[in-house]
Amino acid sequence: MKSNVTMKDIAKKLNVSSVTISKALNDKEGVSDELKEKIKDLADKMGYRYNTLAKSMKDGKSYNVCVIIPERYTGMTQSFYLKIYQSIAQILEEKGYYGIIHILPSDDEDNLKLPRIYHERRVDGFILLGQPKREYIELMQSIDMPLVFLDFYDENNNVDAVITDNFYGAYELTNYLIRQGHREIGYIGNLFSTSSIQDRFLGYYKSLLEHNIHLNQDYIISDRDERGVFIEFDLPKQLPSAFVCNCDQVAHLLIEKVRKSGYEVPKDCSVVGFDNDIYATLTTPNLTTVEVHIEEMAKNAVKFICEKMDDASATFGRVAVKGKIIYRDSVQKIK
Amino acid sequence: MKSNVTMKDIAKKLNVSSVTISKALNDKEGVSDELKEKIKDLADKMGYRYNTLAKSMKDGKSYNVCVIIPERYTGMTQSFYLKIYQSIAQILEEKGYYGIIHILPSDDEDNLKLPRIYHERRVDGFILLGQPKREYIELMQSIDMPLVFLDFYDENNNVDAVITDNFYGAYELTNYLIRQGHREIGYIGNLFSTSSIQDRFLGYYKSLLEHNIHLNQDYIISDRDERGVFIEFDLPKQLPSAFVCNCDQVAHLLIEKVRKSGYEVPKDCSVVGFDNDIYATLTTPNLTTVEVHIEEMAKNAVKFICEKMDDASATFGRVAVKGKIIYRDSVQKIK
DNA sequence: CTGAAAGCGCTTACAG
DNA sequence: CTGAAAGCGCTTACAG
The missing domain is CATH 3.40.50.2300 (Response regulator)
Structure with a gap:
């Protein structure tokens, strides 16, 4: 189970080059099916784990999307934020990205301090979940990274936002x-x-x-x-x-x-x-x-951020997701 | 604000090598104070952002710690999990790590599926927050990565756990x-x-x-x-x-x-x-x-996981953090 | 179908 | 105090 196994190690055992290993493991053209099988089997046996950091560096992408939640919302509506984050993370994962929560401390919000993850280039896009103060919004817009607002919007009309209707x-x-x-x-x-x-x-x-x-x-x-x-x-x-x-x-x-x-x-x-x-x-x-409609909101937010990461010029505007009335016992019919 | 500025770019402008830039930006020995200043200033001006992915790759460390929360807990005790996560993330950040939440879907728990972040080598240690079923615990222990249990423990006594007393x-x-x-x-x-x-x-x-x-x-x-x-x-x-x-x-x-x-x-x-x-x-x-005592629990969990990441043989056993009685109005004195 | 070379952005160890 | 070389683990573009 020791896992510093690299493609090179697999290559050596099979007397092929690591390029071939890469191709096989990624199901790319240019390796015979036979060899491909053999490589995959051996990779399993050796406990190989793909090192995405290397790919990230090659691509110049972190494959991380940061979901920023202003601290003051985390006490409040309880599970809502965690639930919608869960949805977001799941959908992101299907697209090969990771979701990363950043709870924005009120101090950082006041001092206009961006998350470390930004300064360390470990993020490709931001979803802002919950409305911070205006100056912070402007800051987020100024750094010129893919950005989607979730569950709020701003009168500023050049932003993409997913909200409940x-x-x-x-x-x-x-x-x-x-x-x-x-x-x-x-x-x-x-x-x-x-x-x-x-x-x-x-x-x-x-x-x-x-x-x-x-x-x-x-x-x-x-x-x-x-x-x-x-x-x-x-x-x-x-x-x-x-x-x-x-x-x-x-x-x-x-x-x-x-x-x-x-x-x-x-x-x-x-x-x-x-x-x-x-x-x-x-x-x-x-x-x-x-x-x-939490899932629908998450789905839209992820769709938007992914398309914006692919194409910085993509815009979507404001999208309102319809909710659903739940009828219970707090209303009385009168005449 | 365009930010594909690298150390090399800064080096070129200053007619020095990128090694010198690296040393200056990391406050290491071997660069004159003068030059150091100049480099830092220019880096700021050029909107340089440190690329930690490169460092990660060099070090063979992701600098990520994954906090796994079984899905079924996320509905429940509401803000507790998010609050303790917030504490954890903050303390991790001080130590140069990132916290990453992974809400473990019940399906994955049943099928003993590890988080993708593990398979893609993007994590150096795990904090398991909330008790999954026994087989999943055993799976987590078998992969031989730094692991700390938080808010529960297992009769198995070779694990490190932080719990409330x-x-x-x-x-x-x-x-x-x-x-x-x-x-x-x-x-x-x-x-x-x-x-x-x-x-x-x-x-x-x-x-x-x-x-x-x-x-x-x-x-x-x-x-x-x-x-x-x-x-x-x-x-x-x-x-x-x-x-x-x-x-x-x-x-x-x-x-x-x-x-x-x-x-x-x-x-x-x-x-x-x-x-x-x-x-x-x-x-x-x-x-x-x-x-x-949320913060104290977070502090201990982070301390443990960090030391275990540095030294895989470190062990701490079970640590119980004392809570505090809050006196309110639901108890009546009787004789 | 297969692989040698170069590169992603940084750092380490060494030489000057 | 400064820098050339090599390497982290992978992929791309090209050549055979």
């Missing part, structure tokens, strides 16, 4: 509430915190507009500050019959609050969330929410 | 309950599922023994099957005054169950958890539990 998801969810007879519908979320929250709000708003429902400002409630930290909020004096929450976690908090005020969910007040994360089934009642 | 943590927690006046104390957990659960049970048991409290088998309740999937369980006919749970998540489930039976926590029944994960503060009342 937040707008459409919230729109559909609100339509559903209205079909269930609701007319007084609130929205929970800081509209200026992230593009996701803003777009979800706009989807909600579009649904109201289409149904001729007035947008009541008292029903729009901020849940976090602009850095994304949750803040205390009050319920409106008069409770609407339903709330659209920008995420499941805040739906969870809202339901606790509503309950403490002496109301029941969904009897007195319906609630819908977004994300279908752990909070969706942790909350009583379980939340009606939107499930993000 | 489950035994001591549960022991202390139970002592605390007894100090609060409890004598009837149950334990929730399948004793045959993982070494952690078993050790926590034994710590609990030791505390009972030391206080001359009889172990009542009716109070030992299994919470999951042997593959770790949660199962339904019933409360004992007569409720003890307190429960030690093998983890916060099951403490959460237990409290719901107790409440549904018409009892209050902690008034009628005290509960303690383990892990201090998201469930600890999600549950009402917030849980008294043990916080795992």
